[in-house]
Amino acid sequence: MSVISSLQWKGDHLLLLDQRQLPHQEIYLKQTAIEDVWNSISALVVRGAPAIGIAAAYGLVLWSQHVQTKDISTFKAELRTQGEYLASSRPTAVNLSWAIERIIRVSFTVPTVEKMKEAILKEAIIIHQEDELVCQRIGEHGLKLLNDGDTILTHCNAGGIATAKYGTALAPLHLAKQNGLSISAIATETRPVLQGARLTAWELERAGIDVTLITDSMAAHVLKTKKIAAVIVGADRIAANGDTANKIGTLGLAHIAKAYHVPFYIAAPLSTIDYSIPHGDAIPIEERDPKEITHYQGQRVAAENIEVFNPAFDVTPHHLINGIITEHGIIRTPYEENLVHLSLPNDQNTEVHS
Known part of the structure; x- marks a missing residue:
C-alpha cells in the first residue's frame, strides 16, 4: 500500500506536497525560509x-538555521516572535500552536544558541x-469499531496527506487494507475547496481502497438510504x-447522522485537544x-457585488459525538x-467511557 508523504525534511530545506494541485499533479514545493x-x-x-503542526516545527528549524546571533536572550526572544508569526497563518487548528x-519549551532548556538550534531540529523530527x-x-482503535465489509462516510480530508502518514479519520481504512479487510468509504466533495473530491477520493483510490464520491448535499439521502x-x-x-x-459542513452531518441513528465519531490526536478552551463557542x-465561493478555477461563477460569508470550520457540540x-x-x-x-499517562489500548 502506498501512502503519499505530505512533508519531507531534507536537512537544509523542507519539501511540501502542493495539495492545491491534486489530484492532477504531485508537485513538491521547496521551502527554505520561515x-x-x-x-x-x-x-x-x-x-x-x-x-500544519509538523510544517510549523520545520519552519522554526529553517528560521534557526539562518540566525547569526550568539546571544541566547536575543535568540529566545526572536524565537517567540517567530513562533507567534507562524501561529498567525491559520487560527483554528490548535496543532499549529501546540507544535x-x-x-519553544524544549529548546529553552539548553544553555547556548547552538544547543538550542540542535534542540529545535531534533524536536521537529x-x-x-x-x-x-x-x-x-x-x-x-478506529478499526475496532468496524467490521469487514462496512462502509463509512467521511467529510473533508483527514488522510495521510493531512498528517505524517495514515491520517486520522482515514487511518482505519488504510490499516484495514493492510490487514486484508474490505472497508469502503463514501466521501463528500467538501465545498468550497473540494478537499473530499480532490484529496480524499484521490488518496483512497490511489491506495486501492473502495471510495464513492458524493456532493455535500447528498449526505442526508445517503445516510437515510445506504x-x-x-x-x-x-x-x-x-x-x-x-x-x-x-471543516465547515461537519455540524450538519452530525445532526443528520443523529437523525438516522448512524454513529458519529471524531478521529484526532491528543494534540488537537485544547484544554484552555472550555467549550466550542470559544474556538476561533x-x-x-x-x-473560494464566488470563483471556480479562476472564473467567477457568482453575481458581482454580493456579500459572501466563508467560514472554514464549524463546531459540532459534544452531545452529537458518539466517541x-x-x-x-x-x-x-x-x-x-x-x-x-x-490527558494523563494512560494505557494505549484503554477505552475511556462511563
Missing part, C-alpha cells in the same frame, strides 16, 4: 491540523516521527468539553477569501471528565 512555510500554510499548500509551543505512530494507533456503519471525520480543535471544530473560526478516537483509545461521554483523564 516565510515560505507561513505562506504555504495560509495558502493551503499544506493542510490538515497535524501536517510551536513544544519546540520527533514531532514528525511521533505523528506517524499516533495516526497508526488512531487507526487501530447502510453506513459510521460517520468518521477529523478535527482541527477539540474543546475541553468535547465540542469539536472541523477562520474566515477565508470570498473568492473521539485518539491514540490512547476511544473517549466516550462524559467528555469533560474523560478528556482530562486521557
